[in-house]
Amino acid sequence: MNKKVTLKQIARELDVSISTVSKALKNSKEISEDTREKVQAFAKLYNYKPNNIALSLKNRKTKTIGVIIPEIVHHFFSKVIRGIELYANNKGYNVIVGLSNESFDKEVINMDMLANGSIDGFILSISKETLLQQDYHHFNETINQGMPIVMFDRVVKEINCDKVVVDDFKGAKIAVEKLIENKCKNIALITTKDYVNVGRYRTQGYISALEEYNIMPQPNLILKVDDESLTEYNLVSLENEIKDLFMGNPEIDGVFAVNEIYAITAMKIARKLGKEIPDDIQVIGFTDGVLSKHAIPGLTTVSQHGQRIGEKAAELLIERIENEYFTDNFQTVVVETELIERESTK
Amino acid sequence: MNKKVTLKQIARELDVSISTVSKALKNSKEISEDTREKVQAFAKLYNYKPNNIALSLKNRKTKTIGVIIPEIVHHFFSKVIRGIELYANNKGYNVIVGLSNESFDKEVINMDMLANGSIDGFILSISKETLLQQDYHHFNETINQGMPIVMFDRVVKEINCDKVVVDDFKGAKIAVEKLIENKCKNIALITTKDYVNVGRYRTQGYISALEEYNIMPQPNLILKVDDESLTEYNLVSLENEIKDLFMGNPEIDGVFAVNEIYAITAMKIARKLGKEIPDDIQVIGFTDGVLSKHAIPGLTTVSQHGQRIGEKAAELLIERIENEYFTDNFQTVVVETELIERESTK
């Protein structure tokens, strides 16, 4: 077992000083060709690589990005991570991932673990519990210590930092407009409780589209799903709520749902109730994941371009890290959505 | 902006030595109650936290695990990561994620980046390209440098290390036996090319189940999907291959597919060809992801318990790290599969 070699060991072995070795490996002109070759050959033989930790300590830079997300078993978030990885790796950065699991405490603990020197900056999406409690002190403290943060998707106006968001409002509006243009007269909305701001914006987009066409929003057509558990979708209760929605409003001929699960479940329930898709009811979801693509019929969805969001977030963060201006000029980048049409609409 | 405080700054401020501060913060009896309180109060005020990097350098331990996987936008792998995170965080470890994107080069580069001091050990699943080339030198080099590795799912017998695998053979066998018991007479297999060993084992399980029941495996019922791109499923060509399979063998009344996508696609094609599921054809897949759960009809699958695999891998790795025996006694842990029955079988 050949443990990792250090400069010191090479120096001892070759009977020169540590700094000579260091310089020789950097091809410094100060060192004679002779020793340079000798050192480099030896280093190559023993596969010398500088120790990242020592470099981090010296440079006060870790070349590592911390990512905190609520959940990783989730198509959107994993796409974002892929985007972050892609961009960060290209720039020579590593990515450390922490999961908040939608919990405030875990979010704080994870950030604490990483904020003490392990990383150069954060990319994060806020947990539901944090949004609910509206306690954002940990973000501000981190920023105050000179550690830049970029938020994505679930962002919050109370914090001053770079942000990358989807145009939830516009994405939803375009989707609902599509349904209206497709002759839907009674369009239901299946959304989250209002404290999840992306859900709120999408709800507003829905209403705005209706108003655009002088359609009066009907409160009874709006279902705000009660997901008390925060993390796991309770399928049975979701199905029941949607069933009640359809049974109570048989005139529904279009559905806009703020995520894939809601949309897929709506399709399932509709068909159980004897409705054909898209003939009787047209459905559009949000988030272009595997479910939408492989559903039968294929689900028309608003794609968020998760990977692009990740890349952009990484770009903003690395920009700040490398230029060391941490305090002003914050931007909010909007990544456009795209309506991907499949068979659940006409 | 209050930059992070160090021991040195506290010492200077309070006009004591650095080591006094250090000891005081550790509640050492050596230090007088007086100074202890003074120091602790000051530290608390300025929110002192020891610098992880400095600790890592000193202790030669980073308390960080490196995870290299081929792809993160993938239900199974993200579940494994969740399991790793869960266990690792509990033990005070962080998780750094690298994506090989199924490429040999990226796998090597990513490991190189992390192996130089950034982490204490690896958990990884081998990329398809690496499996194809059968070049495993980077794993051995890493191990030889005293860095422990735990492999999961896509493992390889050539490397001596701890492994966590699914019993692909048994899982497949049980699935196919189920089909046979359900009166299927002509069971097709949709699998990968043989160099993906999990596909190979599942194929063997399929054959073994047939033989158990004295059924002669029919080569024309076995489809080895040609996924040249390695990373992205080419849906159209997949659909065509499956269509040819069904058209060429109308007697097929059961399908076992080695992953979700193959299974879902098989269901889709079967129905396009006018077959009812499960009445005309019963289908079982492998990997219990969102697709299986939300498909209509729900897909019966062999669940791999990804999260448990991740937890176990983390446990094995941390065990080695903390006990510093890196060279022998390697174990291969088999995580049992479970057949989850839904509506695609009778």
Added chain:
DNA sequence: TTGTACGCGTTATCAA
């Protein structure tokens, strides 16, 4: 009770 000195691995500056 407090402080000094050293080492973790590296690089940069300055001295020889």
Added chain:
DNA sequence: TTGATAACGCGTACAA
């Protein structure tokens, strides 16, 4: 051309 020294931040054995 080479080497010694300091510094990054911390903890600890040992000296005062």
